[in-house]
């Protein structure tokens with residue numbers, strides 16, 4: 001019987017871990033720099049949370065959720081994103097009772113039944129950042145800056161922001177009516193999906209990926225003209241902050257995002273050259289979501305960034321992460337008595353915080369030295385019968401191949417601080 005990883009999933013093999021370690025570590029550092037606290041929410045939640053939160057007519061809810069009935073016959077769904085779960089936690093754990101705004105971040109896997117391709121998977125990892133309890137446009141900017149600084153920290157260049165405002169319950173219905181009226185004359189020219197969107201979710205008409213629909217959408221009335229005073233002021237203020245910081249951005253009136261909870265600001269960060277899946281990050285304001293999932297009405301904003309897409313962009317730009325630290329010391333031995341001494345010595349080193357590796361397969365000295373080279377050890381400690389008899393260890397400094405026989409008790413001091421671990 002042979003098994004395969006499910007379609008759209010992958011293994012992160014040891015040689016790929018340096019990227020993951022670097023991206024998650026830089027994310028942690030940047031989030032802490034801005035005062036964001038880590039939260040972790042369950043990998044699965046009640047299905048209704050996403051149906052309600054993400055929106056019944058979104059692609060995610062209609063086509064992409066991994067939903068199952070558990071053994072108590074309750075409908076559960078593997079999280080397709082984090083925002084709904086974090087809002088559920090905010091309401092359920094009464095996080096609104098804490099000093100506001102609450103700045104949170106998390107990192108973990110999410111699941112969507114999508115058509116896999118480069119940068120698009122069925123299990124993928126997101127860095128997710130949320131600020132709950134503020135409607136100040138300076139917070140919108142702060143959240144966007146967190147994303148930007150994470151990319152800067154991992155060395156990615158050549159990014160730009162796409163921004164738009166999707167309005168609020170006061171002004172959006174008016175815009176949707178205008179949009180629908182305009183599209184009435186274009187129904188023949190749009191795809192079947194768009195005709196369905198026309199009835200179910202007209203804003204999504206604007207971001208259809210088909211070229212012919214895109215051309216039509218270019219001519220559609222723009223939401224900017226329909227924004228109410230409050231939404232317009234908010235958007236103007238955010239753009240003036242972006243200008244002040246000199247961040248490259250484009251107002252993209254066709255960007256409405258694929259989740260229904262957005263209000264006012266929406267944004268994405270695009271990277272050149274990673275193909276059709278060029279959004280390394282997407283986010284926006286969702287001032288109504290917490291109220292919708294049982295909490296007090298609370299304004300909030302956040303973003304999520306696919307770690308695979310960050311790594312893809314890094315590779316595209318030739319950015320190499322720092323190496324994962326390896327043991328500083330390799331312990332080699334020859335003979336049964338020497339092996340006993342080597343087992344004890346290796347353990348003493350590790351207990352003292354010095355990384356130590358060994359083969360333990362009673363291999364030739366040549367094979368052991370080769371392994372020491374392979375792991376890039378700073379020192380190889382060699383114990384043979386002679387060394388055991390004399391209570392010494394042969395300390396070989398790999399950088400210059402010098403060898404010194406040291407008394408057993410001096411070995412730890414000699415190798416301390418000699419390597420990367």
Ligand code: HAM
Pocket residue numbers: 080081082083112114119120121122123124125126128129130258259279280281282283284285286301302303304305306307308309
């Ligand atoms: P989203 O645009 O659906 O937004 O996803 C955010 C990011 O996750 C995308 O820009 C992309 O980098 C990555 N991503 C999404 N789907 C996949 C996939 N199938 N494979 C690989 N990467 C993927 C959200 O998820 C919102 N919850 C973001 C948010 C947070 N809005 C407010 N707060």
